[in-house]
Amino acid sequence: MRDVAIIGSGVTKFGELWEKSLADLVAEAGISAIMDAGIDGTDIDAMYIGGMSAGRFVGQEHLGALAAEVSGLSELHIPSTRVEAACASGGLALHSGYLAVASGMYDTVIVGGAEKMTDVAGKEATNILASAADREWEAFFGATFPGLYALLARYHMHKYGTTPEQLAAVAVKNHHNGSMNPKAQYRREITIEDVLNSTMVADPLHLLDCSPITDGAASAVITSVEKAKEYTDDIIKIKASAQASDSISLAGRSRFDALPATIEAAKRAYKQAGIEPSDIDFAEVHDCFTIAEIMAIEDLGFFKKGEGGKAAEEGLTALDGEIPINTSGGLKSKGHPVGATGIAQIHELLLQLRGKADKRQIEKAEIGLAHNVGGSGGTAVIHILEAI
Amino acid sequence: MGIARYWREIPQRYNLIGTKCGSCGRVYFPPKAICPVCRRKSIGKMEEYKLKGTGTVETYTIIYTPPPHFEGEEPYAIALIKMDEGCYLMGEIVDCDFEDIHIGMKVEACFRRIEEDGTRGAIQYGYKFKKAE
Amino acid sequence: MEKVGIVGYGAYVPRYRIKAEEIARVWGKNGKSISAGLGVYEKSVPSMDEDTATISVEAARRAIKFSGVDPTEIGAVYVGSESHPYAVKPTATIVGEAIGATPDMTAADYEFACKAGTAAIQTCMGLVKSDMIKYGMAIGADVSQAAPGDALEYAASAGGAAYIIGKDNIIAEINETVSYTTDTPDFWRREGEPYPGHGERFTGEPAYFKQVLSATKKLMDKMGTKPSDYDYVVFHQPNGKFPMRAAKRLGFSKEQVEEGLLCPIIGNTYSGSTMIGLSAVLDVAKPGDRILATSYGSGAGSDSFDITVTDKIEGYPRNNIRKMIENKVYVDYALYMKYRGEFK
Numbered sequence: 001m002r003d004v005a006i007i008g009s010g011v012t013k014f015g016e017l018w019e020k021s022l023a024d025l026v027a028e029a030g031i032s033a034i035m036d037a038g039i040d041g042t043d044i045d046a047m048y049i050g051g052m053s054a055g056r057f058v059g060q061e062h063l064g065a066l067a068a069e070v071s072g073l074s075e076l077h078i079p080s081t082r083v084e085a086a087c088a089s090g091g092l093a094l095h096s097g098y099l100a101v102a103s104g105m106y107d108t109v110i111v112g113g114a115e116k117m118t119d120v121a122g123k124e125a126t127n128i129l130a131s132a133a134d135r136e137w138e139a140f141f142g143a144t145f146p147g148l149y150a151l152l153a154r155y156h157m158h159k160y161g162t163t164p165e166q167l168a169a170v171a172v173k174n175h176h177n178g179s180m181n182p183k184a185q186y187r188r189e190i191t192i193e194d195v196l197n198s199t200m201v202a203d204p205l206h207l208l209d210c211s212p213i214t215d216g217a218a219s220a221v222i223t224s225v226e227k228a229k230e231y232t233d234d235i236i237k238i239k240a241s242a243q244a245s246d247s248i249s250l251a252g253r254s255r256f257d258a259l260p261a262t263i264e265a266a267k268r269a270y271k272q273a274g275i276e277p278s279d280i281d282f283a284e285v286h287d288c289f290t291i292a293e294i295m296a297i298e299d300l301g302f303f304k305k306g307e308g309g310k311a312a313e314e315g316l317t318a319l320d321g322e323i324p325i326n327t328s329g330g331l332k333s334k335g336h337p338v339g340a341t342g343i344a345q346i347h348e349l350l351l352q353l354r355g356k357a358d359k360r361q362i363e364k365a366e367i368g369l370a371h372n373v374g375g376s377g378g379t380a381v382i383h384i385l386e387a388i
Numbered sequence: 389m390g391i392a393r394y395w396r397e398i399p400q401r402y403n404l405i406g407t408k409c410g411s412c413g414r415v416y417f418p419p420k421a422i423c424p425v426c427r428r429k430s431i432g433k434m435e436e437y438k439l440k441g442t443g444t445v446e447t448y449t450i451i452y453t454p455p456p457h458f459e460g461e462e463p464y465a466i467a468l469i470k471m472d473e474g475c476y477l478m479g480e481i482v483d484c485d486f487e488d489i490h491i492g493m494k495v496e497a498c499f500r501r502i503e504e505d506g507t508r509g510a511i512q513y514g515y516k517f518k519k520a521e
Numbered sequence: 522m523e524k525v526g527i528v529g530y531g532a533y534v535p536r537y538r539i540k541a542e543e544i545a546r547v548w549g550k551n552g553k554s555i556s557a558g559l560g561v562y563e564k565s566v567p568s569m570d571e572d573t574a575t576i577s578v579e580a581a582r583r584a585i586k587f588s589g590v591d592p593t594e595i596g597a598v599y600v601g602s603e604s605h606p607y608a609v610k611p612t613a614t615i616v617g618e619a620i621g622a623t624p625d626m627t628a629a630d631y632e633f634a635c636k637a638g639t640a641a642i643q644t645c646m647g648l649v650k651s652d653m654i655k656y657g658m659a660i661g662a663d664v665s666q667a668a669p670g671d672a673l674e675y676a677a678s679a680g681g682a683a684y685i686i687g688k689d690n691i692i693a694e695i696n697e698t699v700s701y702t703t704d705t706p707d708f709w710r711r712e713g714e715p716y717p718g719h720g721e722r723f724t725g726e727p728a729y730f731k732q733v734l735s736a737t738k739k740l741m742d743k744m745g746t747k748p749s750d751y752d753y754v755v756f757h758q759p760n761g762k763f764p765m766r767a768a769k770r771l772g773f774s775k776e777q778v779e780e781g782l783l784c785p786i787i788g789n790t791y792s793g794s795t796m797i798g799l800s801a802v803l804d805v806a807k808p809g810d811r812i813l814a815t816s817y818g819s820g821a822g823s824d825s826f827d828i829t830v831t832d833k834i835e836g837y838p839r840n841n842i843r844k845m846i847e848n849k850v851y852v853d854y855a856l857y858m859k860y861r862g863e864f865k
Contacts, residue, residue: 150449251476
């Protein structure tokens with residue numbers, strides 16, 4: 001296995017992009033990553049694109065071929081593969097590309113993720129998202145996606161005394177960070193009261209505890225560290241690329257205060273990178289709901305189990321905190337085009353590691369972690385990046 | 389949901405038919421083809437097992453934004469229930485004031501309408517839960 | 522002749538209630554005088570996810586649980602209702618499956634306005650007596666319809682009861698049953714119509730009273746009994762007044778009727794009415810008690826039953842239906858309409 005580097009990335013604006021189609025988004029993100037990497041399309045050996053449900057959102061399957069075509073790569077006939085792990089599809093696309101480059105099979109690979117979610121009505125989008133959960137045994141009986149996280153939130157609150165205010169603190173912090181991200185869907189500051197007074201979606205989760213429905217795409221170019229030197233001096237190495245699975249249903253698990261897949265993937269990632277959680281300077285974590293961020297910062301080992309809520313409330317995860325979390329604004333404020341999210345997280349790590357995060361640039365950004373979750377924890381993908 | 393898909397799961401939806409591992413005795417719902425604990429030892433030994441239908445609320449939520457097939461029924465309570473046999477399952481809690489629902493509440497299965505395919509399609513029935521009598 | 526009778530029974534009434542006064546408020550009527558006139562004070566309302574099939578299953582499961590009958594020994598399931606969830610597709614197969622009686626059984630849905638459930642009891646008696654089956658399950662259940670604003674709306678409610686008929690371990694022997702049937706169009710619902718129509722005052726004398734009194738008299742004639750021979754009497758209860766008046770005209774006392782008269786507190790459960798009323802009586806009856814029960818179905822007919830409670834009743838888990846009825850939650854008219862699915 002050889003070391004792999006990321007040499008460029010790009011994201012589209014995230015939001016309700018009424019004028020843009022899925023193909024437009026894929027092309028825009030891909031082109032910006034290629035421009036950022038300073039490579040030519042002919043340098044690309046393969047493509048992996050993550051998408052959760054283009055089939056149901058826009059009636060389009062066969063995303064691999066579509067992405068190759070709109071990126072101008074179809075005449076090169078490169079292998080192009082769509083990967084899917086619900087909301088972790090983007091992270092999984094990078095993991096797949098990483099494996100291909102690390103193995104020596106391909107040299108330079110473009111990875112991406114895209115989701116066009118607003119071509120269906122909001123209710124239908126919610127229904128499609130619920131297919132990330134166990135359709136037969138959970139969604140059928142009335143469980144929604146926010147509902148599954150609400151079950152976990154209630155459990156966490158019961159077991160550790162986590163409060164609605166602590167959940168809200170995550171949203172407030174992420175909106176603050178997102179207000180400085182020009183690509184973010186929601187660039188407005190919110191208060192704890194705003195969150196607590198927003199509509200209840202699935203008790204105890206309010207509307208502002210939830211990430212929105214978003215259109216967007218993201219892309220990154222990876223190659224071997226050796227080859228990366230041909231393109232740039234600014235090398236970002238993938239120190240770890242780890243994936244773990246768990247039961248798709250919550251009922252299939254034995255603990256509800258954590259996402260065991262995150263704990264497992266983190267264990268593998270830290271081992272691969274040869275580092276401890278305390279070595280991580282900052283992280284983009286999968287805050288599809290505020291409770292998800294609280295569990296993530298515990299499961300990733302940044303805080304003790306049960307203390308994630310307190311950490312959020314005390315500002316330990318703020319831009320100037322002990323470990324800045326979701327400097328991009330996270331899924332909450334930046335938006336959550338499900339298939340794109342995993343790669344958009346990588347884009348933020350790149351910006352921070354390169355010192356190009358503008359107003360939200362954190363002081364010490366040498367090692368960053370990206371944590372991408374599929375469904376309610378059926379899949380977890382973790383990447384650790386380091387500027388070398 | 390298609391008719392055959394609903395029909396196939398009638399034993400589970402109506403009567404909570406799961407499986408019991410003939411090797412370790414663990415009970416699973418929905419049925420499993422293999423026991424994740426005993427693995428190879430359990431192959432060919434997974435037996436049909438009817439859950440009693442009683443359990444305890446492990447955690448719960450009140451859904452205010454429903455999926456299309458529950459539209460008009462909101463708000464409603466969904467709980468993760470630890471069945472007395474040890475496995476978990478998810479279901480709605482009916483006939484219970486939301487203030488009364490709590491973690492640790494004893495519940496029992498009842499038979500309700502889950503969804504219908506419009507006014508012309510099939511009606512799908514299955515388990516929900518209510519406070520134990 | 523071998524004895525045949527009730528081996529098990531179970532009843533079910535949904536948890537929600539609406540007061541007659543609340544309905545009257547919406548239609549600008551005087552609730553108190555309507556309640557007094559009809560003898561109906563509140564009625565049961567099914568939840569959004571309840572229908573005749575779910576109520577039937579709940580009642581049937583109780584009957585099986587309380588009696589300890591092995592469901593695979595039930596050879597017939599008949600569900601009587603005028604609000605079957607499907608126009609075509611039996612409720613009885615849903616019930617049969619949900620109680621674990623399938624596949625070695627026969628099943629069918631019955632409809633005879635409010636007496637389809639007692640017709641099912643008679644069918645089961647015949648099958649059991651002739652040894653075609655060991656046990657038969659007869660159910661009467663409804664989530665009855667009434668057009669908003671119609672006089673029926675004050676009483677049309679939801680509930681059901683299930684009876685297991687057999688020869689072994691009988692808790693109440695059915696000594697005799699007779700029927701009285703004529704073509705009397707007092708109440709109907711045309712195919713595809715959401716609400717029934719009725720003949721207003723015509724539903725009384727030539728319809729309800731004619732059939733109920735005739736069937737009951739016919740039974741007593743056949744058995745050589747008089748009203749005082751019975752400890753309890755149950756009549757179909759379209760309102761709180763008709764059964765009282767029928768009792769009085771036949772020579773029964775108020776006390777004989779009261780135990781089985783639930784209409785004032787749950788309304789008219791249609792196919793469930795006589796059968797739930799009978800279950801309330803069985804809930805308190807002592808060995809040796811004699812019960813007369815007469816159903817009524819518009820269209821029109823009555824089935825009358827002469828029943829003697831046996832010693833086995835003492836081991837049967839009882840005091841169920843009135844306890845269940847006490848566990849109630851009131852809804853207002855808007856919620857009632859929502860639960861009934863009236864908002865399209």
